[in-house]
Amino acid sequence: MKKYGFTIGIWFLFEAIAVTLWLALDNVFYLFNFSYIGTCLAVGIFLYRRKLPYARHIVQFAVGLYMLLYLGVLCNENMQIEGFWYYLFLGVFEAAVIHYAVAKLFGPLFFGRGWCGYACWTAMILDLLPYKVPREPRKNIGWIRYVVFISSFLFVGALFLLHVAHLEKIMFWSFIIGNVLYYIVGISLAFLFRDNRAFCKYICPITVFLKSASCFSLMRIKVDKDKCVSCGKCKQICPMNVDITDNSRKRENGTECILCFECIEECPRRALHL
Ligand code: SF4
Ligand code: SF4
Ligand code: SF4
Numbered sequence: 001m002k003k004y005g006f007t008i009g010i011w012f013l014f015e016a017i018a019v020t021l022w023l024a025l026d027n028v029f030y031l032f033n034f035s036y037i038g039t040c041l042a043v044g045i046f047l048y049r050r051k052l053p054y055a056r057h058i059v060q061f062a063v064g065l066y067m068l069l070y071l072g073v074l075c076n077e078n079m080q081i082e083g084f085w086y087y088l089f090l091g092v093f094e095a096a097v098i099h100y101a102v103a104k105l106f107g108p109l110f111f112g113r114g115w116c117g118y119a120c121w122t123a124m125i126l127d128l129l130p131y132k133v134p135r136e137p138r139k140n141i142g143w144i145r146y147v148v149f150i151s152s153f154l155f156v157g158a159l160f161l162l163h164v165a166h167l168e169k170i171m172f173w174s175f176i177i178g179n180v181l182y183y184i185v186g187i188s189l190a191f192l193f194r195d196n197r198a199f200c201k202y203i204c205p206i207t208v209f210l211k212s213a214s215c216f217s218l219m220r221i222k223v224d225k226d227k228c229v230s231c232g233k234c235k236q237i238c239p240m241n242v243d244i245t246d247n248s249r250k251r252e253n254g255t256e257c258i259l260c261f262e263c264i265e266e267c268p269r270r271a272l273h274l
Contacts, residue, residue, distance in 0.1 A: 014038020
């Protein structure tokens with residue numbers, strides 16, 4: 001049962017969010033939206049931990065495509081970071097602001113970077129590429145994410161300061177163009193650095209939020225030091241280069257963990273657990 005505590009916790013958390021937002025904002029869409037996402041995540045993680053092949057990919061597509069195509073393209077909501085700044089500047093607590101609050105600002109205090117492991121529509125494609133386990137050492141260029149983060153803020157801020165017309169249309173097209181660029185850059189970097197998650201490690205601006213909040217995450221993988229024989233297999237398999245054998249909050253690349261559980265499955269001594 002302990003193995004599935006994370007799954008059950010995720011489902012209850014999303015149901016609580018769904019019901020709270022539905023009642024607080026008097027909008028049944030939030031009940032459907034967060035129930036759908038929470039159920040996809042819970043079922044997907046359950047099947048993944050039952051070792052069903054491709055379960056994590058299936059949940060990535062179920063949530064990622066829903067957000068990208070239904071919310072982003074059909075409902076015209078920019079769910080990228082520009083959309084977050086846009087709705088924030090408008091002073092509207094809806095759409096991308098709620099999405100960011102749940103998935104990227106406050107949610108990670110509970111479930112860390114689960115978003116990156118199971119729901120992100122950029123990573124759903126990157127994870128299909130051939131370099132699931134990085135073939136090259138990590139590069140020291142993570143600063144690029146801060147440049148992208150500040151640029152997105154300045155871009156939206158300038159639109160407001162200059163009183164540019166047709167902001168909604170601009171936001172829609174920046175969502176489409178931004179996503180196409182993310183895919184092009186993400187796929188190119190994966191092949192260049194022989195690492196599927198290179199985009200996540202160096203470019204993605206959302207990690208500025210995700211890394212800060214997940215530092216305090218309630219759910220995190222820990223090692224039982226008595227069982228660990230320092231074989232290093234967990235670090236070899238980790239797509240994010242996390243040193244999971246250190247239980248401290250300052251473990252190497254600790255805020256990069258996407259809770260994919262690859263290390264738990266790989267450990268020959270069953271020394272890792274949530
Ligand atoms: S780091 Fe960014 S691109 Fe990578 S999975 Fe997380 S949100 Fe998606
Ligand atoms: S794989 Fe298991 S035994 Fe090996 S270093 Fe990691 S935690 Fe220790
Ligand atoms: S392999 Fe383990 S430490 Fe690495 S990202 Fe996945 S869950 Fe986190």
